[in-house]
Amino acid sequence: MTRRYFGTDGIRGLSNRFPMTPDLAMRVGIAVGTIFRRGDHRHRVVIGKDTRLSGYMLENAMVAGFTAAGLDVFLLGPIPTPAVAMLTRSLRADIGVMISASHNPFADNGIKLFGPDGYKLSDEIEARIEDLLEQDIYGQLAPAHEIGRAKRVEGDIYRYIEFVKRTLPRDVTLHGLRVAIDCANGAAYKVAPLALWELGAEIVTIGNEPNGTNINFECGSTHTAALQKKVHEVRADIGIALDGDADRVIIVDETGAVVDGDQLMAVIAETWAQDQILRGDGIVATIMSNLGLERFLSNKGLALARTKVGDRYVVEHMRQHNFNVGGEQSGHIVLSDFGTTGDGLVAALQILSAVKRTGRTVSEICRRFEPVPQLLRNVRISGGKPLDNPVVQQAIADAESELVGKGRLVIRPSGTEPLIRVMAEGDDREQVERIVNELVDVIGSVRSAAA
Template identity: 60%
Template sequence: MQTTRRLFGTDGIRGVANRAPMDAATALTLGQAAGRFFNRGTHRHRVVIGKDTRLSGYMLEPALTAGFVGAGMDVVLVGPLPTPAIALLTRSLRADLGVMISASHNPFEDNGIKLFGPDGLKLTDEQEAGIEALMGSDLTCALVSASRLGRASRLDDAPGRYIEAAKASFPKRLSLEKMRIVVDCAHGAAYKVAPTVLWELGAEVVAVGTAPDGFNINKDCGSTAPRRLAEMVIERRADLGIALDGDADRLVLADEKGQIVDGDQILALVGQSWAKQGRLTGGAVVATVMSNLGLERYLAAENIGLKRTRVGDRYVSERMREDGCNVGGEQSGHLILSDFGTTGDGLVAALQVLAVLAEDGRPASETCRRFEPLPQRLVNVRHSGGSPLADPVVKAAIAAAEERLGSRGRVLIRASGTEPVIRVMAEAEDEAMVEATVEELAATIRARAAVPEPAA
């Protein structure tokens, strides 16, 4: 089977709305191709489609629906709901496929399409490549006869199903009473369900980012812009601030002092808490190569391993399944807790932090700051093509930097999978050394990228 993917990136298909590949024509073709790919067996085939609050969702949702219906699949529409809710409902409804229309933390001009299999897991590279191959072929044979067309319907109680599932992740012996929580829903998919869950668990809720208008998703709010949340936590004397992104699969926190708590700190907190309770499986936490070395050292001191993967929550999820781990995530705030779901869930991750706060009775500034992160800096070096990392001079510079840092830090150099950019990251105990290392490597890569490659 073809393994090359041009449309699919690390998290589905993304692009500017109403421009290929994020236009109605491509969405229709995708529906037909994915419908044919999953339309196997004699059972009645079903696909669940959810979305966030972007204006372009009104264009992509009916186009996808038409494609799936034409391929003989019944479509269940659930409207704006978090990405983890779509994964949950795909399994709960025993659907063949789940679709989330969202560009996550991107601005409203962008949109994206994420696909989930019947197990609620994001599709593998091979499955996405298979669908993409079908999209480039003659799909006439994918269209069923008039008598076999699928039907479309709406699931009115979909939000309630997710609300109950999220609440079930919070220990029944605990309550959020006497806690004041600010939650920023980024004017996105969780604008109704997140405040409801927190309120039903007993919290006093200050909800912001809950007035989507199709254009304001992620605009100066949510997990990628938590400054206003931090200010509100201080203003309202709240115990914790929760910032979600547009599709609520990402989480950033603010403690009662307004200090931001990133995904690495949350991984440390949940990993240590679950290990203490005997709930952590696999003896380790899974994170990406971008997670801070301070996290690795903290977990090691707690006799907990850290297993690293390439960047992308899909790869974190795959490694968790391979090694039997139930806690994983990214520094950016994607937290996967497989006891409760199959993909990142910002709200459920926040509830695990709140459970620790409710049990310990200590302020978030003491509970959530588990380690002092090492100074870390990332620089993107754009180039005009070719393979700068294969240059002998660049290789030598990287080796020298690694030797210089030794056990006191690390260097991570990687090529972007979506654009001609080399990402240069270094971290170490000495901030000046980090700055010097990154600048030196970036300058070397820029200089060598400008050198013409020798003729073959």
């Protein structure tokens, strides 16, 4: 199925360029409102956003679309993506919207959609939305007496803070821990430091002064250098790096070393298995997770189920097969006992709980396995389908044959950027690097020839 607007995590692109234009945002509001306007009750939608300058523009456009479709709109303001999912259910809304491009630079923006159950929409519903967007959508407008209203919701961040705090075991407090947290100048700049402080931690905060253009700029989960420096500077016990919409987390231990999502999932899986609360006899991750994680879990008698890249696919597999832990190497950690989507702050609290209960350092807790050498490189493309080229396909087949029994190869188009991602892993680092570099050169030469 060809996706015309939606990628792996909603609709995303450069602000004020198709598809991230006010016109399309309004049309999305009308299309989604039309699909979810079911039954005779008064319909409502909740809309949250991160701190990007373009959020104001897209928020107002979506309000116009949803109210034109006959839905009442509750505006949440800057708030994490998992809070939107939680409040969609709590406020009995028919649809939830998060305006964010996650970890992307400020000039990008995106639209993420949640159903009334707080889960991201299925491929089938997204296809229906895309179909409506290419029709005369203005024939779907509500009659004048059914046009919706819009209002700002007060106190929504405090409802989310209380929800987050309840995910920490009641016998655990964070007293005695010095926590450095990087909010990426994003959606969690208020809620994350406050929640950790209320749980008893001593807080040192960076990335908490958003100005509309500094979200994710040299900070957050994709740029950890500032947090690593701060951990050393204040001698913190742990550093917590969130991304722009706070649905992912990367940890920095007390030595300044970075801990990725694979290690975090290993900690949570092992801890929950010991507490006999892990379901599914394992966890769910994507094809990008390190082979070392798979081997670690296997040694513990646990399984690793792999999905396509995208936390929505992880969640779908979790729901279908009764898992309660899943996530991505990038730091999307989904704990379905607590929420319906990735939540960086909730995942961080599970790590902090393990630290407090064991009395061990973060570096001791979070080094559960030795990662297999892994290399990921991106090839930027301007169009076309280089992966369909016979030369590229033969090169991929040759590389896969060479890695049989020794490692893995994953090559895929990005769902959010015009990139081809080339990843290989295996026990022989030199072999992995050579294979990735050769494939990047082949794809690059085909791309250049096509241009």
